[in-house]
Amino acid sequence: MLQVGLTGGIGAGKSTVARRLHELGATVVDSDRIAREVVEPGTDGLREVVAAFGDEVLAEDGSLNRPALAAKVFGNDENRARLNSIVHPRVRDRAVELTSKAPADGIVVQDIPLLVENGMAPAFHLVVVVDADVELRVHRLTTSRGMDEKDVRARIAAQASEEQRREAADVWLDNGGSEADVRAAVTDLWHHRLLPFERHVREGTYPDRGGPEIVDYDPEWPRDARQLIARLKLAAGDKALRVDHVGSTAVPGLAAKDVIDLQLTVQSLDDADALAETLAGVGFPALPAFTRDTPKATDPDPEHWRKRTHASADPGRWANLHIRAAGSPGWRYALLFPAWLRADADARAEYEAVKREAAPRFADIPSYGVAKDPWFAQADSRAEAWAAAAGWQPPTR
Numbered sequence: 001m002l003q004v005g006l007t008g009g010i011g012a013g014k015s016t017v018a019r020r021l022h023e024l025g026a027t028v029v030d031s032d033r034i035a036r037e038v039v040e041p042g043t044d045g046l047r048e049v050v051a052a053f054g055d056e057v058l059a060e061d062g063s064l065n066r067p068a069l070a071a072k073v074f075g076n077d078e079n080r081a082r083l084n085s086i087v088h089p090r091v092r093d094r095a096v097e098l099t100s101k102a103p104a105d106g107i108v109v110q111d112i113p114l115l116v117e118n119g120m121a122p123a124f125h126l127v128v129v130v131d132a133d134v135e136l137r138v139h140r141l142t143t144s145r146g147m148d149e150k151d152v153r154a155r156i157a158a159q160a161s162e163e164q165r166r167e168a169a170d171v172w173l174d175n176g177g178s179e180a181d182v183r184a185a186v187t188d189l190w191h192h193r194l195l196p197f198e199r200h201v202r203e204g205t206y207p208d209r210g211g212p213e214i215v216d217y218d219p220e221w222p223r224d225a226r227q228l229i230a231r232l233k234l235a236a237g238d239k240a241l242r243v244d245h246v247g248s249t250a251v252p253g254l255a256a257k258d259v260i261d262l263q264l265t266v267q268s269l270d271d272a273d274a275l276a277e278t279l280a281g282v283g284f285p286a287l288p289a290f291t292r293d294t295p296k297a298t299d300p301d302p303e304h305w306r307k308r309t310h311a312s313a314d315p316g317r318w319a320n321l322h323i324r325a326a327g328s329p330g331w332r333y334a335l336l337f338p339a340w341l342r343a344d345a346d347a348r349a350e351y352e353a354v355k356r357e358a359a360p361r362f363a364d365i366p367s368y369g370v371a372k373d374p375w376f377a378q379a380d381s382r383a384e385a386w387a388a389a390a391g392w393q394p395p396t397r
């Protein structure tokens, strides 16, 4: 089952996107709808709301007077936090219940207006954010939905900023154009990302990455890495001593293959093995091969260079996860290498030239890797010399 989080500010078009996803076959779990159900007449939820806000939030028929409650909570942070603390846990419980009923090979889309505000992004395989310019949203809501402009703006002020949503978004859907445009973007997302992602997660496989193609440094790589790190930490819990962005994409300015490398630090490889299934479940299946780094002169014992490797099942964000034991030589080198390249512009330029020269000569990534070996052989001692001179130490915790 693939778990997708869908969010966006009020009026951005979440319902429009969710509707299209439903048509395509997703199971949609709508938080706004659940938030209404848990405060229906006769519920504990409604009793608690009335205990907190008084009878004036009740309509004559005993149901919740929504505009009256809205007037109390939008524009008053304390009241809103109080309401949220009553409603949100109930919404979460019900969402878990509905999600568990979805088919094992299904794609569940949870439409959650406050996904970013509530720090829920790492709990999903993928977070989709729908966005439109604030003024356009205000216009749409006041015209087509007849909302009061002040109310709309008060809600926008109570929600995450565009920047906060960008930090959480794996997929950014711009709904500034026509409804047909955004529906077409969703159809494309469904066929080219969600369906293959779900299949890879279910089958424990990962997408074909073709040959070694070097692309210019992408300033979004660190953000992509942060999102993956947050997911992996949540999934791995205490067994993850730390998770770091490593490899070329962790070196600002350096061209690289569009593959994020991450290193998960464990106490021992037994912990890595105990985590294998959990990591596969969150979209990082284990690879059977490549369980050892090439030993280096500083420690030639191959046993010390063992690791476990997983790869992202997401066709839209290639990533490798290297799991190594804290303090092992491969673990230390993975942290040293990007630190050295970040500090040494000449080494960075040299390495980029080596990559750009080698990549077009090979159709497969392993052969390209072998072609870079001679450069690495001479780079190791330079990295070590830099570490000694700069007093660089790997992080201890």
Ligand SMILES: CC(C)(COP(=O)(O)OP(=O)(O)OC[C@H]1O[C@@H](n2cnc3c(N)ncnc32)[C@H](O)[C@@H]1O)[C@@H](O)C(=O)NCCC(=O)NCCS
Pocket (backbone or CB within 6 Å): 009, 010, 011, 031, 032, 035, 066, 067, 069, 070, 073, 080, 083, 084, 087, 088, 091, 112, 113, 114, 155, 158, 159
């Ligand atoms: C205050 C209430 C009664 C107003 O009801 P109303 O029918 O006017 O709005 P509705 O529930 O349909 O929400 C419409 C939109 O308002 C925004 N919104 C609603 N609640 C909140 C909130 N607590 N914080 C920020 N934005 C909110 C969202 O964008 C949502 O999609 C209602 O929104 C509510 O109970 N809110 C608390 C629960 C909640 O957080 N719901 C949203 C996601 S679970």
Ligand SMILES: Nc1ncnc2c1ncn2[C@@H]1O[C@H](COP(=O)(O)OP(=O)(O)OP(=O)(O)O)[C@@H](O)[C@H]1O
Pocket (backbone or CB within 6 Å): 008, 009, 010, 011, 012, 013, 014, 015, 016, 017, 032, 113, 140, 141, 144, 145, 175, 176, 177, 178, 179, 180, 182
């Ligand atoms: N691309 C579009 N062009 C024109 N109108 C649109 C477009 N997308 C959505 N709308 C309209 O804008 C309004 C808000 O869209 P929608 O209901 O999908 O947003 P939402 O994010 O689900 O809102 P809420 O946060 O209130 O749940 C609706 O009236 C919808 O019909």
